[in-house]
Amino acid sequence: MQTTELVRFKESGKQITVLTAWDAISSSIVEASGADVVLVGDSLGMVVLGHKTTLPVTLDQMLHHTKAVCRGFCNPLAKQPLVVCDLPFLSYQCGEDKAVEAAGTLLKNSCASAVKLEGAEPETLLVIQRLIRTGIPVMGHLGLTPQSVHQLGYKSQATNKDSQDKILKDSEMLQESGCFALVVEHIPGKIASRLKKLLSIPVIGIGAGNDCDGQVRVTADILGLSIEQPPFAKPLLAGRELCIDALKNWIESINPK
Ligand code: KIV
Numbered sequence: 001m002q003t004t005e006l007v008r009f010k011e012s013g014k015q016i017t018v019l020t021a022w023d024a025i026s027s028s029i030v031e032a033s034g035a036d037v038v039l040v041g042d043s044l045g046m047v048v049l050g051h052k053t054t055l056p057v058t059l060d061q062m063l064h065h066t067k068a069v070c071r072g073f074c075n076p077l078a079k080q081p082l083v084v085c086d087l088p089f090l091s092y093q094c095g096e097d098k099a100v101e102a103a104g105t106l107l108k109n110s111c112a113s114a115v116k117l118e119g120a121e122p123e124t125l126l127v128i129q130r131l132i133r134t135g136i137p138v139m140g141h142l143g144l145t146p147q148s149v150h151q152l153g154y155k156s157q158a159t160n161k162d163s164q165d166k167i168l169k170d171s172e173m174l175q176e177s178g179c180f181a182l183v184v185e186h187i188p189g190k191i192a193s194r195l196k197k198l199l200s201i202p203v204i205g206i207g208a209g210n211d212c213d214g215q216v217r218v219t220a221d222i223l224g225l226s227i228e229q230p231p232f233a234k235p236l237l238a239g240r241e242l243c244i245d246a247l248k249n250w251i252e253s254i255n256p257k
Pocket of ligand 1: 040218
């Protein structure tokens with residue numbers, strides 16, 4: 001699967017499905033589910049490394065987890081989902097050369113074909129343009145951008161006219177800079193819907209209503225494995241309780257009361 005296929009999905013009206021994975025087990029499950037894209041999101045810092053935010057995640061950790069994700073695929077390469085890897089905090093905010101080195105390291109040493117990064121500040125746009133000139137496809141991310149948690153909090157974004165105008169403008173700048181797709185997180189559905197119509201690249205939502213070109217979810221959240229569920233990621237099953245009960249049953253079978 002290539003990044004260019006996602007634009008074709010948008011044109012044909014097929015909804016794009018994106019799920020996160022962080023190791024070989026999760027990627028084999030997500031691949032078998034038939035998701036179009038596997039995102040090795042820096043949410044792994046919270047989901048599997050136990051941090052309170054995504055900020056502590058390092059480039060080495062992203063590479064370590066992305067390699068494990070790639071090893072987990074069972075299908076031949078041509079049938080594997082597209083792998084997009086998050087650029088962690090401070091790997092792209094300190095200049096274009098550093099960003100190229102970080103993104104290049106991920107693509108060179110794993111099966112990832114693209115990177116995702118947050119925001120659309122002027123210096124971020126320059127980084128995106130440089131990455132794309134280097135041959136590294138970039139997915140944008142606007143709305144709730146977790147690497148800015150200390151400025152934005154984990155709350156809904158684009159809730160007033162000024163911030164709505166800004167996200168519309170920022171999304172156009174990301175498209176003009178060459179992003180192949182845009183993730184929008186925790187914004188009103190009517191704004192995501194406007195973005196979908198405004199842009200020719202796919203708009204992939206999380207907590208952004210149903211009228212997007214696709215949806216992305218943190219796999220641990222929709223499987224109900226996370227202790228703290230974000231308000232916009234409704235679990236599909238009570239995964240945590242199911243696992244705990246199964247393990248309790250096993251322990252009782254070893255040590256009957
Ligand atoms: O890190 C991540 O998992 C993400 C998704 C929430 C889009 O960026």
